[in-house]
Amino acid sequence: MAMMIDLRSDTVTKPTDEMRQVMATCEVGDDVYGDDESVNKLEELAAHTMGKEAALFVPTGTMGNQLSIMAHTKPSDEIIAGRNSHIVVYEVGAAAALAGVGYALVDRPDGYVTAGDVHKHVRSKNIHFPDTGLVCLENALANGSVVPLDVMAATYEASRSYGIPVHIDGARIFNAAVSLGVDVKQLAACCDSITFCLSKGLAAPVGSLICSDAKFVAKARRIRKMLGAGMRQAGVLAAPGIVAIEKMTKRLHEDHANARTLAAKLAEIDGIEVPSEPQINMVFFTIRREGFDHAAFTAGLLKKGIKSNEIRGVGVYRFVTHNDFKADDIPYVVDCVRELVTR
Numbered sequence: 633m634a635m636m637i638d639l640r641s642d643t644v645t646k647p648t649d650e651m652r653q654v655m656a657t658c659e660v661g662d663d664v665y666g667d668d669e670s671v672n673k674l675e676e677l678a679a680h681t682m683g684k685e686a687a688l689f690v691p692t693g694t695m696g697n698q699l700s701i702m703a704h705t706k707p708s709d710e711i712i713a714g715r716n717s718h719i720v721v722y723e724v725g726a727a728a729a730l731a732g733v734g735y736a737l738v739d740r741p742d743g744y745v746t747a748g749d750v751h752k753h754v755r756s757k758n759i760h761f762p763d764t765g766l767v768c769l770e771n772a773l774a775n776g777s778v779v780p781l782d783v784m785a786a787t788y789e790a791s792r793s794y795g796i797p798v799h800i801d802g803a804r805i806f807n808a809a810v811s812l813g814v815d816v817k818q819l820a821a822c823c824d825s826i827t828f829c830l831s832k833g834l835a836a837p838v839g840s841l842i843c844s845d846a847k848f849v850a851k852a853r854r855i856r857k858m859l860g861a862g863m864r865q866a867g868v869l870a871a872p873g874i875v876a877i878e879k880m881t882k883r884l885h886e887d888h889a890n891a892r893t894l895a896a897k898l899a900e901i902d903g904i905e906v907p908s909e910p911q912i913n914m915v916f917f918t919i920r921r922e923g924f925d926h927a928a929f930t931a932g933l934l935k936k937g938i939k940s941n942e943i944r945g946v947g948v949y950r951f952v953t954h955n956d957f958k959a960d961d962i963p964y965v966v967d968c969v970r971e972l973v974t975r
Contacts, residue, residue, distance in 0.1 A: 638939040642954035645835040651872035660867035670867030674874050678841040683817035686849035693803045693840040696827030698726045699852045700799045707732030709765030712753045715739040717770045743773045747790035767791045770801040772808040776914030784822040797824040806881045807912040834876035835955045838869045887913035890953040897966040903973050915951040932972045
């Protein structure tokens with residue numbers, strides 16, 4: 633089979649050779665009993681990396697977010713979250729179904745949840761109102777932008793003034809830290825709990841971590857078991873996660889550079905609009921040609937060995953760079969897009 637260039641997401645990354653090797657040779661045990669040395673090492677590494685007391689290995693980022701919401705809140709609470717955040721849009725309404733909470737949606741053009749938004753949306757004590765149980769932040773955002781550290785710090789301080797905890801969906805928190813030029817601990821300091829994904833830009837095959845204090849993680853661990861995610865010899869999944877944190881976080885700047893180059897080249901094509909320079913590894917662009925056949929465009933790219941998705945309605949696309957996409961792939965992708973857009 634010919635090699636495909638997959639730009640749909642950084643979730644498509646394949647584990648590296650080193651990851652495959654450690655999967656075959658790592659120490660394992662029953663994680664529910666706390667016996668899996670590889671899982672224990674991963675959790676200790678994750679907690680240290682985020683500057684938190686403890687961590688919990690979970691199968692997915694969605695589960696990490698939902699366990700955190702369940703552990704922070706009680707049924708009938710309301711959570712404050714961005715209207716376009718992953719927790720609201722891409723997690724199948726799980727917060728309502730699992731935690732029994734409602735949503736107070738923040739709708740800002742930049743996607744941020746600011747201190748002002750907290751002050752605006754926190755519920756006052758009233759027999760008619762739900763309690764505000766949690767503020768949910770995200771960094772990097774689903775739109776490919778990053779939230780400045782000072783904005784996050786101010787939001788956290790505002791939430792603390794009401795005694796409301798903050799959770800960060802940090803699926804791509806390392807990308808955000810690289811883009812902002814800060815230590816990831818500084819971003820993680822702006823919350824009470826944080827999740828991050830191993831299986832996106834960090835190229836591990838499976839898994840995410842919840843990081844928080846030991847009491848919170850113990851509560852989340854119990855809920856994880858309740859939901860059927862108490863894993864046994866999970867070290868074969870945890871071991872590549874250790875490689876992801878120790879090594880793959882150090883190369884994310886390459887993905888960002890490739891995204892900027894790809895965006896600049898696409899912007900030179902007549903009929904393509906790139907709204908802004910990428911901040912992380914996501915290139916958004918719009919094809920503005922009257923009567924353009926968008927279905928034929930994605931099909932044409934696929935025939936040329938390039939997988940892509942159209943998003944946000946007609947004409948808007950997202951290309952995501954990652955470990956399996958190299959700088960040498962950029963000219964070919966740009967030539968194919970140019971051919972299909974301008975013919």
